Amino acid sequence: MNLFVADVMSGRHNRRDLFRRAAALGISATVAGGLINRAAAQDATPSSLTGDLEIFSWWTSPGEAPALEALFTEYKKRNPGVNVINAAVAGGGGGPAQAVLQTRLQGSNPPDSWQSHPGHELIDQYVDAGYTETVTDIYASEGLDKAVPQGLIDQCSKDGQQYLVPVGVHRGNGLWYNKDVVGKAGVTVGDTMTQEEFMAALDKLKSAGVTGLAIGDKDSFVDAQTFENHLLGALGPDKWVALFSGDAAWDDQEVKDVMTSFTKLLDYVNSDHSALSWSDATAMIIEGKAAFNTMGDWAYGEFVAKNVVDKMGWVSYPGSDGSFVLVVDGFTKPKGAPDMDNAIAWLKSCSSVDAQAAFNPLKGSIPARTDVPTDGFSEYHKWSIASFAKDHLVGSAAHGLATSPAFKQAFYDAAIAFVTDKDVDTFATTLADAAKA
Numbered sequence: 001m002n003l004f005v006a007d008v009m010s011g012r013h014n015r016r017d018l019f020r021r022a023a024a025l026g027i028s029a030t031v032a033g034g035l036i037n038r039a040a041a042q043d044a045t046p047s048s049l050t051g052d053l054e055i056f057s058w059w060t061s062p063g064e065a066p067a068l069e070a071l072f073t074e075y076k077k078r079n080p081g082v083n084v085i086n087a088a089v090a091g092g093g094g095g096p097a098q099a100v101l102q103t104r105l106q107g108s109n110p111p112d113s114w115q116s117h118p119g120h121e122l123i124d125q126y127v128d129a130g131y132t133e134t135v136t137d138i139y140a141s142e143g144l145d146k147a148v149p150q151g152l153i154d155q156c157s158k159d160g161q162q163y164l165v166p167v168g169v170h171r172g173n174g175l176w177y178n179k180d181v182v183g184k185a186g187v188t189v190g191d192t193m194t195q196e197e198f199m200a201a202l203d204k205l206k207s208a209g210v211t212g213l214a215i216g217d218k219d220s221f222v223d224a225q226t227f228e229n230h231l232l233g234a235l236g237p238d239k240w241v242a243l244f245s246g247d248a249a250w251d252d253q254e255v256k257d258v259m260t261s262f263t264k265l266l267d268y269v270n271s272d273h274s275a276l277s278w279s280d281a282t283a284m285i286i287e288g289k290a291a292f293n294t295m296g297d298w299a300y301g302e303f304v305a306k307n308v309v310d311k312m313g314w315v316s317y318p319g320s321d322g323s324f325v326l327v328v329d330g331f332t333k334p335k336g337a338p339d340m341d342n343a344i345a346w347l348k349s350c351s352s353v354d355a356q357a358a359f360n361p362l363k364g365s366i367p368a369r370t371d372v373p374t375d376g377f378s379e380y381h382k383w384s385i386a387s388f389a390k391d392h393l394v395g396s397a398a399h400g401l402a403t404s405p406a407f408k409q410a411f412y413d414a415a416i417a418f419v420t421d422k423d424v425d426t427f428a429t430t431l432a433d434a435a436k437a
């Protein structure tokens with residue numbers, strides 16, 4: 001397990017991480033100007049590269065696609081002779097994409113770069129399997145080694161070498177709402193919300209004939225993510241980390257009580273949830289067909305794409321204020337990339353201040369580089385940047401950062417079954433068994 005994940009999982013070294021992060025932020029203030037100038041200088045001379053660049057991701061939703069396009073635009077500015085192939089495979093959270101990618105990797109047919117989360121997903125699934133090359137030299141040449149917080153660098157590293165260029169940092173534990181819809185039902189949302197307040201709000205909405213919580217769990221990550229947020233809100237980051245790192249039992253009574261309270265939430269969910277994707281559920285709150293949606297802040301990207309930012313509000317998932325669930329996105333350097341020079345140019349482009357400044361406002365995430373000027377970023381982005389700087393950082397299990405690929409799959413399967421059968425004992429036992437395995 002790499003250092004940052006170990007830090008996050010143990011919960012013991014958060015203070016040290018804060019220190020490192022503060023140091024990184026301090027550095028950014030002094031070197032930002034120089035780094036920006038360097039990025040601008042790189043922009044000035046377009047390369048003479050030709051041929052293709054195939055980029056593999058799962059960014060196809062109304063908010064994700066334009067954000068990906070912004071990365072392509074920056075790349076094409078630098079490399080006008082290269083033909084960019086968007087090989088995105090639809091399916092939020094990347095379940096379908098990752099299955100296609102595994103087949104391609106096993107058949108020695110990699111794309112020129114693929115999207116991955118750091119932590120366990122990157123290291124267990126790709127680095128240890130021998131599918132990636134290091135990007136340590138790119139960290140040095142593009143200044144990522146100085147501009148990215150050390151904690152994030154550690155998450156992208158194994159044995160002191162880096163394997164992922166991070167482009168954005170999502171906050172997974174958001175609760176989003178339509179201001180009009182909650183207002184009309186007489187529900188007030190403050191700066192934070194407790195789980196009791198949330199249940200009372202859902203009751204009020206139900207009496208007003210409004211769907212309280214929009215869920216779209218056709219995407220396999222959604223039930224696991226909703227549960228991980230609920231668990232964090234109920235038990236706090238230390239117990240949460242202990243559970244996902246195998247230091248606490250999934251079948252103890254405290255956890256079962258949270259499972260029981262989760263089943264109560266399901267009474268307020270849209271009945272067609274299993275037919276909808278995550279972005280369909282976000283569209284429900286945008287269109288006023290439901291009040292709340294819990295989602296990572298890629299949901300904010302949907303608000304930007306649909307030009308409804310002013311109509312929408314946010315708060316940390318009830319009870320989880322003070323924690324930031326990390327869902328970091330980045331790109332790999334494949335071993336045997338068909339167009340290696342173009343792939344390296346892609347990673348350099350994604351590393352740049354300009355690319356991260358263009359991408360993140362559209363995606364809902366905050367830049368992985370701390371030297372990206374964020375004055376023009378949205379109020380939400382500023383709120384998330386502040387949360388990242390001060391809150392307890394915990395890696396998402398539902399997005400593969402904090403647990404092994406095998407546990408993640410077991411967690412998905414168990415959460416999907418639980419939403420249907422609401423069988424607390426089976427859910428608890430299944431997770432306890434999976435943790436032992």
Ligand code: GAL
Nearest residue numbers: 091092093094298327329399
């Ligand atoms: C996450 C990914 C985000 C977003 C989300 C929904 O795994 O990190 O960037 O794309 O899935 O598709």
